Amino acid sequence: MKILVCISHVPDTTSKINFTENDTKFDTNGVQFVINPYDEFCLTRAMWFKEKQGATVTIVNVGGAETEPTLRKALAIGADNAIRVNVNPTDGLQVAKELAAVVKNGGYDLVLAGKESADYNGQMVPGMLASLTDFNFINGCVGIEVDGRSVSATREIDGGNETLSSNLPLVIGGQKGVVEEKDLRIPNMRGIMMARKKPLQVIEGVGATAATSVQSFEKPAPKGAVKLVDADNVDELISLLHNEAKVI
Amino acid sequence: MSVLVFAESSEGKFKKTAFEVVSYGKKVAEQLGTNVVALTINANDSSELYTYGAEKVVTVSNDALNTFNAKQYAAIVTEVAKAQSATVVVVDSSIDGLYLAPLVAVDLEAGCVSNVVAAPSSTSPFTVKRKTFSNKTFSNTVISTDHKVIGVAKNSYGVHENPVAGSTEAFEPAIAASGVTSEKVERVTGKVTIADADIVVSAGRGLKGPENWGMIEELADVLGAASACSKPVSDLGWRPHSEHVGQTGKPVAANLYIAIGISGAIQHLAGINASKVKVVINTDPEAPFFKAADYGIVGDAFEVVPKLIEKLKAFKAS
Numbered sequence: 001m002k003i004l005v006c007i008s009h010v011p012d013t014t015s016k017i018n019f020t021e022n023d024t025k026f027d028t029n030g031v032q033f034v035i036n037p038y039d040e041f042c043l044t045r046a047m048w049f050k051e052k053q054g055a056t057v058t059i060v061n062v063g064g065a066e067t068e069p070t071l072r073k074a075l076a077i078g079a080d081n082a083i084r085v086n087v088n089p090t091d092g093l094q095v096a097k098e099l100a101a102v103v104k105n106g107g108y109d110l111v112l113a114g115k116e117s118a119d120y121n122g123q124m125v126p127g128m129l130a131s132l133t134d135f136n137f138i139n140g141c142v143g144i145e146v147d148g149r150s151v152s153a154t155r156e157i158d159g160g161n162e163t164l165s166s167n168l169p170l171v172i173g174g175q176k177g178v179v180e181e182k183d184l185r186i187p188n189m190r191g192i193m194m195a196r197k198k199p200l201q202v203i204e205g206v207g208a209t210a211a212t213s214v215q216s217f218e219k220p221a222p223k224g225a226v227k228l229v230d231a232d233n234v235d236e237l238i239s240l241l242h243n244e245a246k247v248i
Numbered sequence: 249m250s251v252l253v254f255a256e257s258s259e260g261k262f263k264k265t266a267f268e269v270v271s272y273g274k275k276v277a278e279q280l281g282t283n284v285v286a287l288t289i290n291a292n293d294s295s296e297l298y299t300y301g302a303e304k305v306v307t308v309s310n311d312a313l314n315t316f317n318a319k320q321y322a323a324i325v326t327e328v329a330k331a332q333s334a335t336v337v338v339v340d341s342s343i344d345g346l347y348l349a350p351l352v353a354v355d356l357e358a359g360c361v362s363n364v365v366a367a368p369s370s371t372s373p374f375t376v377k378r379k380t381f382s383n384k385t386f387s388n389t390v391i392s393t394d395h396k397v398i399g400v401a402k403n404s405y406g407v408h409e410n411p412v413a414g415s416t417e418a419f420e421p422a423i424a425a426s427g428v429t430s431e432k433v434e435r436v437t438g439k440v441t442i443a444d445a446d447i448v449v450s451a452g453r454g455l456k457g458p459e460n461w462g463m464i465e466e467l468a469d470v471l472g473a474a475s476a477c478s479k480p481v482s483d484l485g486w487r488p489h490s491e492h493v494g495q496t497g498k499p500v501a502a503n504l505y506i507a508i509g510i511s512g513a514i515q516h517l518a519g520i521n522a523s524k525v526k527v528v529i530n531t532d533p534e535a536p537f538f539k540a541a542d543y544g545i546v547g548d549a550f551e552v553v554p555k556l557i558e559k560l561k562a563f564k565a566s
Contacts, residue, residue, distance in 0.1 A: 013495050013515045019383045037496045088356065092350070118495065120380050120387070124360050126352030127318070136427035137318065139347040152431070156490065158258075158343055158443040160435035162315075166428045173347075176496055181483055211359030211393045215375060218386040220521070226528070226538050231547030234556045238529070238563050239544055245525045247447070247504040248471065248563075 001055040001146065001168075003046045004106060006099060006113035007074050008036035013118060015237035019217045026119075026192035026217070035070055038114020042174040042186050044220035045144065047078045048113055053146065056080050058106065060100045064088050068200065075195035076187030082198065090119070090213050096128035097208030103133045108169065110151075117139050117174035136166045144179025215248070251277040252334035253286045253302070254325050254344060260292035263444070264407070265340035265400075267300050271408040271524045272400045274301030275367045282524030285332045287325060289313050298414035300407065305416045306332070312423050315430045316344045322351035324423040329356060329395075331419075341399045342443060348397045359391035363481060382495045383521035399524065402443075402501045442493070445474035447504040448523070449494055452478035454509020454549055458486035463553045464508065468558045476500065478510045494519035509549045512537025529553070 011017070011031045014235060019026040033041065049055045059074045061067050062085040071082045083102060089095045111130075116123040123139075130137030134199045138144075142161065143154035154178070170177075187195070229237045241248045253273035255266035268287050277284040286302035288294045290313055294305040306328050314322065325348065329337050337352055339345040341362055353360035363379040363385065373390045379401060380387040442448060449468040455461065461475075468475040475491065482492035493500050495515040505523035509530060510516060517540050520526065528541040529552050538544050545552055 009258065011381070013382070013518070014513075017384045019385075087428075091352065091359070091520065096350075096354075098337075116383055121382060122360070122362055123346045124347065124350035124353065124362065128354050128360075131351050132356035137351070138428060139318065140343055156343060157316075157433070157435070159439070159441035160433065162430055162434075163432040164428050165431050176489060176492075180489075210393050211308055211353075212389050215388045215390050217380075218377070218388065220386070223540065226541045226544045228538075228544050228546065231545050231552050234545070234559050236557070237543060237545065238559055240525070241504065241525070242563070244502070247525045248560075 001049065001053065001056045001110060002106065002108045003049060003055050004103060004108040004111045005039065005043050005046045005057060005059045005074070005079065006111065007039050007043070007059045007071060008114065008117040009033050009061060009063055009070040009118065010036045010118045013037065023217045024215070030067060031198050033070055035074055036114050036117045038118070038175050040118060041173065041176055041178045042112035042114055043074055043077055043079065044179045044183060045174065047185060048179065050148065057084060058108070060085065060099065060102050062095045062205070072195050073118045073187060075198045075200070076191040077185045078191065080198065080209050082200040084200065084202045089092055089210065092124040093128055093208040094208045094210040096132055097196045098205050099125070099129050100132035101206045103129065103135070106189040110146065110168055111135065111171040112174055113171065115175050126171050130171035131172070135169045135171045137171045137173070138164055138166060139173035141172045144178060146171060147212070171193050184247070207212045234246050249280065249282045250332045250334045251280065251282060251284045251336045251338065252325070252329045252332055253338045254348070255286045255288050255291070255297055255342065256340055257288060257291040260290060262291060262296060263340070263342070265342060265402055267407045268402070268405055269338050269340050269400050270297050270300040270302050271410065272367065272405045274410050276336055276338065280336070281367060285334065285475045287328050289321065289324065293506045294416055295414065299409055299411050301410035301412055303412050303414050305414060306419050307416055308419050308421060310420070310423065315433065317428065317430065318344070318347045318351055319424050319426040320424050322355060324421045325352045326355040327421055328419060332478050334399065335394060336399060338398050341401050345399055349397050353397040355392050356395040356397065357393065358395035359393040360397040361389050361391060363401045364398050365401050365404035367399065367405065379522065382518035383499065384518055396484050403503065403524070404501065404522070435559060440468070440472060440474040442474045442476055442491070442498050442500060445502055447471045447473035447506070448476050448493070448500050448502045449473045449506045449508070450476035450478065450510060451481070451508040451549070452510030453480050461487065463557065465549070467506070467553055467560070470557055470564065478516055493536060507537055510537060511535045512540060
């Protein structure tokens, strides 16, 4: 089985988000970048397939040279090789079109991608990629098993889960549950050393264009101070929620 | 030209978000000087949507569509959008809405923006405000394609009545081959889900153990709320991870979010930022959550919560 795992290079989840150039550019100063957490679940699941069932695992990112440390980290976790599409994308459709070209050229059976990236949260790339490649698609996946060409997957729905069946080729939009957080792989020294020698191929994009662009960023308006209520006076809290906030 | 809204329903009944997206679609249609058309699939009474401004409702009734299938639903939305000459398609940002939107966008060669929180600030260029960086910021985003797909964030635009004398038109689509088959649907019945809830009661490690969750569930019951938890609690296995609220868990856009024994890590706050009113109950007055909260009680959950349950019961009964 040939697996492609899409890796987004995103600010660490604890990052403070700031902007420059009159609030038109994301300020990367002092920001630590990591593998998108949703992609990390998918990568670990791909490692599991590789070890238990036999698979080759390629990782791919659409981005500039600054994303290579993130790809090396994914290689250190155990991916076999990496592709960087040398494009600085500005929206999900552009990313999906560039990824679709990689998928079509690579003959992959299973494409795993986090259901969204932790920066722009668009939740569109896996679905668009599936449509553009005409692969089957399961989103919000919390479990996946592959038997030959048959796949059984579970996705989260409102208030429960749905089990689905499909054949390969398939695109999965994954999240926590594809593997549990405690099972995520941390690169060890051997993995880090090996990752340095693994192939990281840089390819030029196919010239996909974006359909959307960010004109400006905004932060939420500053919030007023918390109104503290005495622990012995929960009646006051109920009154505030009823009369002032009007939420009960 | 028109604006097409997909109004989601479940077991024949509209979700609350259906009324919000129709309200939103009506506003966009007004801005563009056109009409709003709503699409329903297996909804019992589609005329409800006239109340929120849908001049026309296209209804699809087919038992083969009782279970949501993204590819089949996307094909129907696309076909109706083309038939109605819709340049803007509006969906909600539910699990199914977010599954559907990118497929429709590719079919219509449309730019797609999800988690949108306000009506377009301009229609030329078409500019919408959406949540980004895990609810820490907003991005004013221009959609440059002729067709546009917009996913509206829950509880962001609101439900606005705008009654019109609408008409209904039945549509019988061909059901597309999907490649993905639903084998089993398992829902927790009788409980309010986090996605649907207007009020969410959430608890963290301050509860000390899973055996103490009874009072959290009782508080949620009294308020008609969903119960939820912080990430450490789901990691410890005290609660299922379907209840984990936060950046990599479930986002919450409730009217009221009550956090009990949760200190307020940045990833948790990112997941609940979109909630309107936040209440924090915590023993530690320095807990970061107090900075994000509207109301707070510095106190022991084991003393405060039982009192709150008792007083709320009396309040509800009065």
